[in-house]
Amino acid sequence: MSSNSGQIENFKLVRADIQDRFISVTWSSGSKSLFPCVWLRDNCQSQDCFHPSTKSRLLTLDNIDTDEIPTNVKINCNNELEIVWKNNHVSLYKAEWLDKRRFEEDARKKRLTWLGTDMELWGSEMKNKVPVQQFQKILDDDNELYLWLRHLEKYGLVLIKDAPREVGQLNKLGQRVFFLRKTHYGETFQVKVKADPNNAAYTTGILNLHIDQCYYDYTPGVQMLHCIENEAEGGESEFCDGFHVVNQLKERFAEYFNILKSVDLDFMDIGTENNRKFHKIHRCPTICTNHKGEILKIMFNNAIRDSHIDCDAETALKIYESLKVFHKLLNDERNKISFKLKPGEIVCFHNFRVLHGRKAFKSNRNRHLEGAYIDWDEIHDKMRVLRSELNN
Amino acid sequence: MSSNSGQIENFKLVRADIQDRFISVTWSSGSKSLFPCVWLRDNCQSQDCFHPSTKSRLLTLDNIDTDEIPTNVKINCNNELEIVWKNNHVSLYKAEWLDKRRFEEDARKKRLTWLGTDMELWGSEMKNKVPVQQFQKILDDDNELYLWLRHLEKYGLVLIKDAPREVGQLNKLGQRVFFLRKTHYGETFQVKVKADPNNAAYTTGILNLHIDQCYYDYTPGVQMLHCIENEAEGGESEFCDGFHVVNQLKERFAEYFNILKSVDLDFMDIGTENNRKFHKIHRCPTICTNHKGEILKIMFNNAIRDSHIDCDAETALKIYESLKVFHKLLNDERNKISFKLKPGEIVCFHNFRVLHGRKAFKSNRNRHLEGAYIDWDEIHDKMRVLRSELNN
Known part of the structure; x- marks a missing residue:
């Protein structure tokens, strides 16, 4: 992706807002995406929360709270969504990582190419x-x-x-x-x-x-x-x-x-x-x-x-x-x-x-x-x- | 089963009647069982219809007709349901074989023991x-x-x-x-x-x-x-x-x-x-x-x-x-x-x-x-x- 500045532009985050139990992020294109706070907490990629070599989650379901709202959210200078949680734990989410995991239908359709469901029927x-x-x-x-x-x-x-x-x-x-x-x-x-x-x-x-x-x-x-x-x-x-x-x-x-x-x-x-x-x-x-x-x-x-x-x-x-x-x-x-x-x-x-x-x-x-x-x-x-x- | 005359008695067939597209067989106990004619034709156990060593059906779906009614049905002296079809093909069904395949719920429940679905849940x-x-x-x-x-x-x-x-x-x-x-x-x-x-x-x-x-x-x-x-x-x-x-x-x-x-x-x-x-x-x-x-x-x-x-x-x-x-x-x-x-x-x-x-x-x-x-x-x-x- 690094060779395509147009695509990078699409992944540019411009702002983040807390909306009830969701974070609304705004992309440079003007479109917005909604992410549940608990999903963000659950998928924190820090080494305390996600094991780098086993590529698996260290957090358990006991560690997350469906009602938890961050104390602060912002887009940092590295084009990351930066969240500070109540216990001062900081989570960082790269724009491209977030884009791939958007809950909007177009992103979910792209994901299907990894699941191998595409077929062409014949007679x-x-x-x-x-x-x-x-x-x-x-x-x-x-x-x-x-x-x-x-x-x-x-x-x-x-x-x-x-x-x-x-x-x-x-x-x-x-x-x-x-x-x-x-x-x-x-x-x-x-x-x-x-x-x-x-x-x-x-x-x-x-x-x-x-x-x-x-x-x-x-x-x-x-x-x-x-x-x-x-x-x-x-x-x-x-x-x-x-x-x-x-x-x-x-x-x-x-x-x-x-x-x-x-x-x-x-x-x-x-x-x-x-x-x-x-x-x-x-x-x-x-x-x-x-x-x-x-x-x-x-x-x-x-x-x-x-x-x-x-x-x-x-x-x-x-x-x-x-x-x-x-x-x-x-x-x-x-x-x-x-x-x-x-x-x-x-x-x-x-x-x-x-x-x-x-x-x-x-x-x-x-x-x-x-x-x-x-x-x-x-x-x-x-x-x-x-x-x-x-x-x- | 041959050692248990009581059980043999249960498998004794006493009569068979054509009822629309079904054969009704009557057991010595007085109970009746209904079998679709097409199911009987489909499951004829003769060597022309069922391969003895591969234990698989030789008849195809083209060979059977859901509307075919036998020309004659009877219980023969070997305690078998004997069916004569239009083309004079004769099918024989042993009483015990039929009993195991009855469409009544009690027979279908017995079949479950072969499917391994029985479990005892625990805390x-x-x-x-x-x-x-x-x-x-x-x-x-x-x-x-x-x-x-x-x-x-x-x-x-x-x-x-x-x-x-x-x-x-x-x-x-x-x-x-x-x-x-x-x-x-x-x-x-x-x-x-x-x-x-x-x-x-x-x-x-x-x-x-x-x-x-x-x-x-x-x-x-x-x-x-x-x-x-x-x-x-x-x-x-x-x-x-x-x-x-x-x-x-x-x-x-x-x-x-x-x-x-x-x-x-x-x-x-x-x-x-x-x-x-x-x-x-x-x-x-x-x-x-x-x-x-x-x-x-x-x-x-x-x-x-x-x-x-x-x-x-x-x-x-x-x-x-x-x-x-x-x-x-x-x-x-x-x-x-x-x-x-x-x-x-x-x-x-x-x-x-x-x-x-x-x-x-x-x-x-x-x-x-x-x-x-x-x-x-x-x-x-x-x-x-x-x-x-x-x-x-």
């Missing part, structure tokens, strides 16, 4: 726009790494090309972020036709559009599928932006949308992997929303939807009507894309949002994919670190 | 009732292992004694469940006084009652702290059942409860661990509830609560009032217990529910704890597997 027009990146570049170049993760955040779908045609490549991508997400299928899993399969992925059958691992409360955030061999006839991959389809459902079939976001279904996975038994059950609505009504994730996987349903028989009938309409929308040609993975390609997708499927194939020739997951907590973490380093 | 009376188990027994005996996990589910707090006084014991406990939960602090972390600490735990200061890792969307489910050395003066551990306190808040301070479950706060952790930078941010309410209003987890950690707040200044003031009241209730002597961990003890607690704290200590003598986490997905999984094996 079948995505067919010719799937972001494509080179495997080795992602390993070598932090800008490419950031771009990969940004594509995942924005579109929920990326195709990586020119990866070596052998297992172990997903570990390299995982390490570039931080670590792979482990499940009861391990850190990586091999999608091949297996005798006595414990998962539908290990058969030759069709896999309708679905979300992986709905039987986990902690559903893996991003899935990567690395195509090592794909000589079998058929087996094309399908992808659909579920958030885009949920918006259509909400608009056109409000009743079904309401049922799918409020009635729980159970998902389960029972079997043995590497000689260890597993028995997962997770109960959740098909469309998971938060306390603000925002869509968090879609939990839809017809194969492992459990026969137990926690509602009365009449509501259960409504659920089937809703699921059928949602399934039909997901599979509308205007909403999905399909392509056949080639050896050396890795498709990566947002597993809360982008449903994936596979057409049936003939097992006359070899087909081998390696799969792995990474969680969003670690992806967003890495993006913030890269953003600070790359000054994005 | 300071817990002081003399903390479940205590022996380390080696948990490693050796599946009944003790089940009991440990059941204690965690029910009380959210267990004290394990007589563990070797050296690092590495938590890995053994983790392996008994499945695997430890990794975070940016690693799979295990050493709680010691450190120079230039990156976390408040690594200082000698007080740690007020808090939840660990609120800056993760995927907050670790259970925390284990293994006391290896504890010769320092002070440093007693504190525990509080947060769900118990939330109920008090809801009852006595409904306005504050509503604010804490609806207004987001940000939590953050920025630093370097093992030469790797991390930058976590997570935004959520203090009291996280689901679409049914049930409390899922408490996200409360004053030290790493961020200075950014996503609301207007007036609401921010209300949040501080609410947080102070919640903090005061948490620290009410009637709501918390404290004890000093001894070398060889491992305290384990539900990290969504039981807040933990530490009194300040003098760094004149050695204090060393090893910490680790396990997620609930894996704990509930293991409990179900054990329950089936131990016939609990």
Whole structure:
């Protein structure tokens, strides 16, 4: 910011006034911002109040008083808000620090860029726009790494090309972020036709559009599928932006949308992997929303939807009507894309949002994919670190 | 069940009738149960419809019709509901299988035992009732292992004694469940006084009652702290059942409860661990509830609560009032217990529910704890597997 005097000017503080339990600060632009006194006290950045290396608050909630009004406030010669409290403790707040934490909506919107909520929804027009990146570049170049993760955040779908045609490549991508997400299928899993399969992925059958691992409360955030061999006839991959389809459902079939976001279904996975038994059950609505009504994730996987349903028989009938309409929308040609993975390609997708499927194939020739997951907590973490380093 | 003829009698089916889009089955007790026809079709257990080794549904939502009525229904001589569908496909449903999936409330309540939702809330009376188990027994005996996990589910707090006084014991406990939960602090972390600490735990200061890792969307489910050395003066551990306190808040301070479950706060952790930078941010309410209003987890950690707040200044003031009241209730002597961990003890607690704290200590003598986490997905999984094996 130091190179931009215009921006510094915006951060110039000209006066500060006590207004009831708030401090009103006036910027050189003439605009005013209101900060609660208790928030200022709570966020004093002095070494007595905030630990510099742990970057954490030393003050406890006992140390602050929601009714405390400072004895003096002023803008000092360093362009800081300077507050003197009753016990003579002095707090200093830099103008830029305050600007970033303003309670006005424009400042709060800017903050969202750090939370990774920005996405661009898509339908079948995505067919010719799937972001494509080179495997080795992602390993070598932090800008490419950031771009990969940004594509995942924005579109929920990326195709990586020119990866070596052998297992172990997903570990390299995982390490570039931080670590792979482990499940009861391990850190990586091999999608091949297996005798006595414990998962539908290990058969030759069709896999309708679905979300992986709905039987986990902690559903893996991003899935990567690395195509090592794909000589079998058929087996094309399908992808659909579920958030885009949920918006259509909400608009056109409000009743079904309401049922799918409020009635729980159970998902389960029972079997043995590497000689260890597993028995997962997770109960959740098909469309998971938060306390603000925002869509968090879609939990839809017809194969492992459990026969137990926690509602009365009449509501259960409504659920089937809703699921059928949602399934039909997901599979509308205007909403999905399909392509056949080639050896050396890795498709990566947002597993809360982008449903994936596979057409049936003939097992006359070899087909081998390696799969792995990474969680969003670690992806967003890495993006913030890269953003600070790359000054994005 | 085969040894209990009384129970078999309860599962005896006597008749089946088509009623609009439902099948009404009559049990020998005289009671009736209603099942939607489409649910029966969807859950046909034949090998054409349900894959026996993957234990997953082969039928897709395209294959079922919410308006389809069977051409014939009857109870056959094997005590099964036998349905003939329009295309002559025959479905068979065992009486006991149907009984477990009845849509009546009593059957749905029984199902809850598999979901692990049963808990017993506590206050300071817990002081003399903390479940205590022996380390080696948990490693050796599946009944003790089940009991440990059941204690965690029910009380959210267990004290394990007589563990070797050296690092590495938590890995053994983790392996008994499945695997430890990794975070940016690693799979295990050493709680010691450190120079230039990156976390408040690594200082000698007080740690007020808090939840660990609120800056993760995927907050670790259970925390284990293994006391290896504890010769320092002070440093007693504190525990509080947060769900118990939330109920008090809801009852006595409904306005504050509503604010804490609806207004987001940000939590953050920025630093370097093992030469790797991390930058976590997570935004959520203090009291996280689901679409049914049930409390899922408490996200409360004053030290790493961020200075950014996503609301207007007036609401921010209300949040501080609410947080102070919640903090005061948490620290009410009637709501918390404290004890000093001894070398060889491992305290384990539900990290969504039981807040933990530490009194300040003098760094004149050695204090060393090893910490680790396990997620609930894996704990509930293991409990179900054990329950089936131990016939609990």
